[in-house]
Amino acid sequence: MRSVCAVSIFFICLSAAVFFCEPAPAAETVSLSVNGKMLSADVHNTPLKKVLAKLSAECGAAVYLDESLQDKTVSIKLENEPIENAIKRLAAPYNSAVIFSQRQTSSGEKEFYISNIKVFESGKGGNYVNVNLPDTPPADSPGEVRKQIKDPWVRDVFDMLINSVEEESRIKEDISRLESDLAGTGTEDEKRKLREELSQKKELLRELDKKTRLELEEKEKALRLERGIK
Numbered sequence: 001m002r003s004v005c006a007v008s009i010f011f012i013c014l015s016a017a018v019f020f021c022e023p024a025p026a027a028e029t030v031s032l033s034v035n036g037k038m039l040s041a042d043v044h045n046t047p048l049k050k051v052l053a054k055l056s057a058e059c060g061a062a063v064y065l066d067e068s069l070q071d072k073t074v075s076i077k078l079e080n081e082p083i084e085n086a087i088k089r090l091a092a093p094y095n096s097a098v099i100f101s102q103r104q105t106s107s108g109e110k111e112f113y114i115s116n117i118k119v120f121e122s123g124k125g126g127n128y129v130n131v132n133l134p135d136t137p138p139a140d141s142p143g144e145v146r147k148q149i150k151d152p153w154v155r156d157v158f159d160m161l162i163n164s165v166e167e168e169s170r171i172k173e174d175i176s177r178l179e180s181d182l183a184g185t186g187t188e189d190e191k192r193k194l195r196e197e198l199s200q201k202k203e204l205l206r207e208l209d210k211k212t213r214l215e216l217e218e219k220e221k222a223l224r225l226e227r228g229i230k
Contacts, residue, residue: 027044028044028045028047028050029042029043029044029046030042030043030044030046030050030051030054032054032055032058033058034058034059034083035080037082038080038081038083038086039058039078039080039081039083039086039087040078040081041076041077041078041081041090042077042078043075043076043077043090044075045073045074046073046074046075047070047071047072047073047074048065048069048070048071048072048073048091048094048119049065049069049070049071049129049131051074051090052090052091052117052119052131053131053132055087055090055117056117056131056132057132059083059113059114060113060114061114061115061116061117062115062116062117062130062132063116063117063118063119063130063131063132064116064117064118064119064129064130064131064165065118065120065128065129065131066094066119066120066121066127067127067128067129068127069094069120069121070129072094074090076089076090078090083114084098084114087114091119094119094120094121095119095120095121095213096117096118096119096120097117097118097120097161097216098114098116098117099114099115099116099117099118099154099157099158099161100112100113100114100115100154101114101115101116101158102151102154112151112154116158116161118161118165128165153219153223156219157216157219160212160215160216160219161212161216164208164212167208168205168208168209171201171204171205171208172205174201175201175202175205178194178197178198178201179198181194182194182198
C-alpha cells in the first residue's frame with residue numbers, strides 16, 4: 001500500500017512539474033509603419049486579420065481578406081521594404097493583389113497610392129471580409145475610387161479586378177444555392193444533376209482565379225515593357 005501511495009505521489013508531482021514547466025503561449029505583437037513607399041514591420045504570432053487591419057490604418061487602403069485566413073498567424077520582421085513587396089511578404093504564403101490609384105497632392109502634383117488590397121488563397125474560392133480597425137474611416141466605394149484614377153493602365157487593371165470579384169461573388173452564390181439544394185430532399189436523378197452543376201461551378205471558379213492571375217501578369221509585363229521598367 002505504501003508503495004502504491006509513493007508511486008501515486010511521484011506521478012502527481014511529475015504532472016505538476018510538467019504543467020508548471022510548459023511554456024506560456026507566445027504573445028501577439030504587431031508594429032507596422034509606412035514611410036513614403038517603404039514599409040517596416042515587426043510582427044510576432046499575430047492573426048493575419050489584425051496585421052492587415054493595422055496595414056489598412058497605416059496606408060489608408062481598403063483590405064479584403066478571405067475569411068478562412070483571418071486567424072492564420074504571422075511572424076515576420078521587415079526593415080524599409082518597398083511597400084508592394086512588403087505586402088506580399090506579410091501575406092505569404094497566400095496570394096495578394098495590390099491596386100494602385102492616382103491622386104493629386106496639395107501642391108498639385110500627381111502621385112500613386114495603394115487604394116485596395118486583396119489577400120486570398122490561390123485556386124480556392126472564399127468569402128471576403130473588409131478588414132479595418134474600429135476607428136478607421138470607411139474606405140471609398142469602388143466607383144468613387146475609380147473616379148480618382150487618372151492613369152489608363154491603372155484604371156484598366158482596377159476594372160479587371162473589380163469585374164473578377166463581382167463574377168466570383170456570383171459564382172459563389174450559385175455554389176451556395178446548389179449545395180443547399182443538394183442537402184435537401186430530391187430524387188437520385190435530381191441530386192446527380194445538382195452534383196454535376198455544382199462541379200461545373202467549382203471548376204468555373206478555379207478557372208476564373210487562374211484567368212485573373214494570368215491577365216494581371218500579362219498587363220504588368222506590358223506596362224513594364226511600355227514604360228521601360230525592369
